[in-house]
Amino acid sequence: MRLNHPIKLIRGGYLYDPEEKGVRDIVLLGDRIAWVEDQFNAVYPVEMDVIDASDKIVIPGLIDLHVHLIGGGGEAGPTSRVPEIRLSKITEAGITTLAGLLGTDNVSRHLETLLVKAKALCVEGITTYMYTGSYHLPSSTITGSVKRDIALINEIIGVKIAISDHRGSQLTFTELARLASEARAGGMLSGKVGVVHVHVGDGNRGLEPLLDVVEHTEIPINQFLPTHIARTSSLLQQGIEWVRKGGCIDITAPKDGRTAISIFEELYASKIDLGKVTFSSDGNGSKPKYNDQGGLVGMSTGNVSTLIKTFRSLVEAKQTSLVDVLRLVTSNPANRLGISQQKGRIHEGADADLVILDKDLCIDKVFANGRLMVDAGRAVVKGTFE
Numbered sequence: 001m002r003l004n005h006p007i008k009l010i011r012g013g014y015l016y017d018p019e020e021k022g023v024r025d026i027v028l029l030g031d032r033i034a035w036v037e038d039q040f041n042a043v044y045p046v047e048m049d050v051i052d053a054s055d056k057i058v059i060p061g062l063i064d065l066h067v068h069l070i071g072g073g074g075e076a077g078p079t080s081r082v083p084e085i086r087l088s089k090i091t092e093a094g095i096t097t098l099a100g101l102l103g104t105d106n107v108s109r110h111l112e113t114l115l116v117k118a119k120a121l122c123v124e125g126i127t128t129y130m131y132t133g134s135y136h137l138p139s140s141t142i143t144g145s146v147k148r149d150i151a152l153i154n155e156i157i158g159v160k161i162a163i164s165d166h167r168g169s170q171l172t173f174t175e176l177a178r179l180a181s182e183a184r185a186g187g188m189l190s191g192k193v194g195v196v197h198v199h200v201g202d203g204n205r206g207l208e209p210l211l212d213v214v215e216h217t218e219i220p221i222n223q224f225l226p227t228h229i230a231r232t233s234s235l236l237q238q239g240i241e242w243v244r245k246g247g248c249i250d251i252t253a254p255k256d257g258r259t260a261i262s263i264f265e266e267l268y269a270s271k272i273d274l275g276k277v278t279f280s281s282d283g284n285g286s287k288p289k290y291n292d293q294g295g296l297v298g299m300s301t302g303n304v305s306t307l308i309k310t311f312r313s314l315v316e317a318k319q320t321s322l323v324d325v326l327r328l329v330t331s332n333p334a335n336r337l338g339i340s341q342q343k344g345r346i347h348e349g350a351d352a353d354l355v356i357l358d359k360d361l362c363i364d365k366v367f368a369n370g371r372l373m374v375d376a377g378r379a380v381v382k383g384t385f386e
């Protein structure tokens with residue numbers, strides 16, 4: 001089925017918006033959601049595409065706030081640079097909104113390239129944001145300053161930096177505080193969150209550099225969104241304490257479901273506010289493995305599909321409701337990125353980003369900005385070079 005009419009009626013699906021709403025009819029008008037009703041009874045004013053979603057589940061399009069759109073890696077030399085991501089990989093994973101970033105390599109990877117890639121994916125159908133900066137200081141920028149990048153470039157919603165990692169710039173307290181203040185000011189000037197998205201490495205200090213800044217400056221704790229928080233159990237414990245202090249954390253969705261379940265068990269048992277937690281894929285990033293001496297012993301890459309797989313594993317594990325799990329990859333990341341009016345929820349006026357799942361939680365259809373991108377699990381809209 002190829003659906004192209006600008007008006008679409010998604011009939012009789014079981015809606016999680018992400019709250020559980022039950023059977024609903026949803027009308028898409030262009031790139032927006034126009035109606036969400038028990039039963040859409042209006043006499044069809046004009047022709048429209050009708051999609052039968054009975055026996056299916058309708059959820060918001062997933063939001064992935066950490067994706068290496070132009071590829072990460074490079075830690076093992078020129079041959080270890082991960083290639084650019086392709087549109088169909090993203091949409092077939094149920095993702096309709098994402099935020100791109102640089103990693104270790106800010107020598108052969110440039111923010112201008114990332115920005116143009118973000119724009120290309122928008123033209124191809126999804127919604128894309130990005131962070132300025134990379135692991136390092138001085139921050140890579142497009143306009144010459146982090147503040148100006150965030151204030152002046154639509155797609156840029158924050159800055160990326162690395163702490164507690166041997167690959168990072170080993171920031172001082174003052175440097176980290178200054179960077180956060182730049183991001184905060186840039187965010188205020190543009191009405192964005194100005195988030196400081198912090199890659200936290202394997203180093204022993206973990207979140208301590210962030211805690212120092214929060215305790216000894218006026219920067220509020222929610223200016224920061226630390227990620228990779230489940231990489232070690234001690235960092236996860238620090239992350240839980242960080243949430244108790246009012247902060248938010250991001251967790252890289254693991255490749256295997258069992259690890260995801262044990263991470264979630266720990267979060268759930270800690271009784272922290274799960275609204276402060278997001279999962280992201282680290283898609284297209286490198287996953288280097290180091291030995292005890294710090295030598296590189298292997299390399300794999302992250303995949304954006306870990307997000308939907310983690311969602312499925314956690315729902316099937318039945319530790320909590322589907323709603324609690326769905327929020328981690330929809331409304332929570334929308335809140336973190338400051339885009340919750342339009343993204344991460346299904347309501348009238350929001351962007352028409354939705355995923356239709358089979359009863360076994362496999363992806364059937366994906367709509368991004370009202371356009372059918374995936375049908376029967378396969379991309380029907382391809383990127384230019386696919």
Ligand SMILES: [Zn+2]
Pocket residue numbers: 066068072103282285
């Ligand atoms: Zn990454």
